[in-house]
Amino acid sequence: MATSVLDHAPAVHAEKTGIWSWITTVDHKRIGILYGTTAFIFFLMGGIEALIMRIQLMKPDNTLVSAELFNSLFTMHGTTMIFLGVMPLSAMFFNYFIPLHIGARDVAFPRLNAFSYWVFLLGGLFINFSFLLNAAPNAGWFGYANLTENTYSPGLNTDFWVLGLQILGIASMAAAINFFVTIVNLRAPGMKMLRMPMFVWMSFITQILLLLAFPVITVALVFLMMDRHFGSHFFLPEGGGDPVLWQHLFWIFGHPEVYILILPAFGIVSEVLPVFSRKPLFGYTAMVFSGAFIAFLGFGVWSHHMFATGMGPFADSFFAISTMLIAVPTGVKIFNWLGTLWGGSLQFKTPLYFAIGMVAMFIIGGLSGVMHASPPADLQQTDTYFVVAHFHYVLFGGSIFGLTAGAYYWFPKMFGRMLHEGLGKLHFWLMLIGFNLTFFPMHFLGLNGMPRRVYTYPAELNLEFWNRIQTWGSLLLGLSFLIFIYNILKTMRRPADAPADPWRGATLEWAIPSPPQEFNFGEVPPVHSSTPVWDLRRASGGQLPEPRRVSGAGIHLPRPSIWPAVTAVGVLGVIGSILFTHAFSHWYFITLSGAAILFYGVYRWAFEPPFPEH
């Protein structure tokens, strides 16, 4: 408990600086910033891959990139955006804001949290390292067997993909366990489950999805690795295996993955809309249960990715109905967002622009989703640009717009500086226009005969016009992100002078200084509803005093540790060593070296006192 109130915190919790402090940090806020920075760089790489593809497709029979390189580009674009972009960008917000939202000092397992980050970083570097060896994965982010088997994909390309995803899966699982336990156990007194901010609720559901979906892809990847390196034939029909099995396993993971990507953005938008409408979230309970229902149904719709595989009329009908059913709770969410805006006093700041943009774009993605929920219609649409349009409206129009809303909303809290409003709005308009120019015409292209994943198309198909427009749109989209980066760089050069609560926020993070002190809360405010800071504001007659920085004397914080990072290197060594099975016969020495590092890291980690001795 804080005892003295000071303008400047004393040395007990002085700001730590230097690279070593970042490598050994276990502070959820610093790990959040590491996640965000790393993921944003990967996100830009995925964006550059997309722009190269767009320029290749600008005109028919173009030869800017080879077929092989194009295949690597779309494989890495998908893999990067999903596993290295959107998921860890969400993880940035989980890390930084779940503890703040629930009034906790840190996550439940701070060192495990650091471990997740380092595994994620190494996994991302590992999979991208393939570009330097001219062996970037090239069989699609979905990695359909039997194309991914040795016969048809010799070389390291698919190995980098299989092993890289396996490494990244460990990071996701560790993080999911951590946040799950954090949300269940570390809530402030008074914060019952049905008083949690909606972002925490959607994050909580996301962790459950991660915990249930990732083991499935892990198993599928182990099967594929066994096929490629150790002579099994899980997916080889000539050995009694079945390539359709891969599709079932992949999509039992893959469809919940879609909700893993979108639910955090739903959560962010559900925070931003009420604050900027100055009105609580409409239908809080309906929002919670519709989110849970989406997640539950999300495990029963995977075969709608496989309507063209010929599953037979009964399976097709089942998955058509379950898929259509999922539109109901999704609709409930959209209507409740509308209900939140309706009757409010809308404050048009940049975060609200992006949040409304997210709702508007996600509606389009949802409607095209219902169109291919109908299996016969999907027989035309699947594997065409119509589907590419659909999931970009969901993942870009939904997730990226939502995450960007979160970035503008929480930037002052994280860095103590307000991003420039004018540049933020310029970013929004360019992104909205660029996004629609890039992705809306894909509906026409798909319906007019352009399949996905083709490195070029013949002039006679008449597809050039929309492809050209899309390429220009994508360049505009790229420009909008340059403006975002410029805004961030410009803002970071200014002094940190943001108030604790620039937006009249509703949740606990706005009750503490910006940026928060290392221990977050000197004293956790009382929680009597899902909008505790609004309660305080009303109790004090509409204005809250600027919170002071407190000394934090007597607050125990976990001490920094290098062992999570060391253990992460061990994980990389063990899994990455499989790359060498075909290259030299004593490859397992690398595995054993990795295992030695792994065990040493875990050993030192286990016997390290979690708190500094006094």
Next chain:
Amino acid sequence: METRTGPFRRLARFTPALGLLLFLAACAHNYPQTTLKPRGDFARLVDGLFRTTVWWAIVVFVLVEGALLIAIFKFRGRPDDPEPKQVHGNTVLEVVWTIIPAFILVMIAVPTIKTIFRTSDYAAGDVVQIEVIGHQWWWEFRYTGLGVVTANELHVPVGKTVNLRMTTVDVLHSFWVPQFAAKRDVFPRRHNPLWFKAEVTGSFSGQCAEFCGAQHGRMGFRVISESPEEFAVWVERQRVGSPLVNQGKVAADSVPPIDSIEVAGRALFSGGGCIGCHALVGTPLAGQTSLKGPNLSHVGSRTTIVAGMLQNTPENLRKWLSNPDSVKKGTLMVLPRKLTDAELTLLVAYLRSHQ
């Protein structure tokens, strides 16, 4: 300070005009692979269902995005405005906006399920039976009843149902013929059905829709719909030297005429190694059906070569034969050795003579 003629409103004024422009531009072109102009019964069933979903989607889009726009303009506030009325929810509304979408979905689900049961299986009755076999990166067609084996050009008689029994010899592909049917994936050691009845004659475009490796983008084919008489003539010609008819053996005096090109061409085709992958009438392996490359017995009569990539002209054929990998990088067509100019000329003439 924001005013009521903000950028949202300015954009909104242009939206209808912009939407109309997009719509017109989308319809103005002729798209050979369009799904929107069905010319076969299967595609027509799918199209009807698609149009049902599109209309519902447009209705929902207009209502929901309209409500969003109204909210944006109507409830714009100023920082110093008093706190709006704090509403936490409304149970009646929650029920209403659960039931209405559910009702719309039922309206889509009922025709969907009817159509699923009409499109899932093989066609019955008097049909032309065709085996479709995917290869990296070309399509093989075998008319089992008619004794024809060909590649990349599927001839069908107009007005008669063709029944496709589809598989692959290597990786997964997807057979997509947008104006006649739709698509279905093919799997090794498994058969999937698709069928259609062409309503008009003409040449229609299709291509592989499931990613299948390096040259997935160049795995096209044509469906040539012709009158029953033309189709019968085509079948008669294709039967000559077909592996499914008398194991590819033909009478010595049969077409094509045995002239100097035929004699020299055969020698080059066999001696040069082409025979390792291609069956061709008059060569020793003409009766084989398990060779790696397409059957070339009537390659001269096809309109395109290289899986629909190039028009079948002497220049294109020469370009392809002089260096396949430079035309289609990664192609499995490998020349045992580089051909001389004279050999190329001979081989082009020889292949083109096989009409």
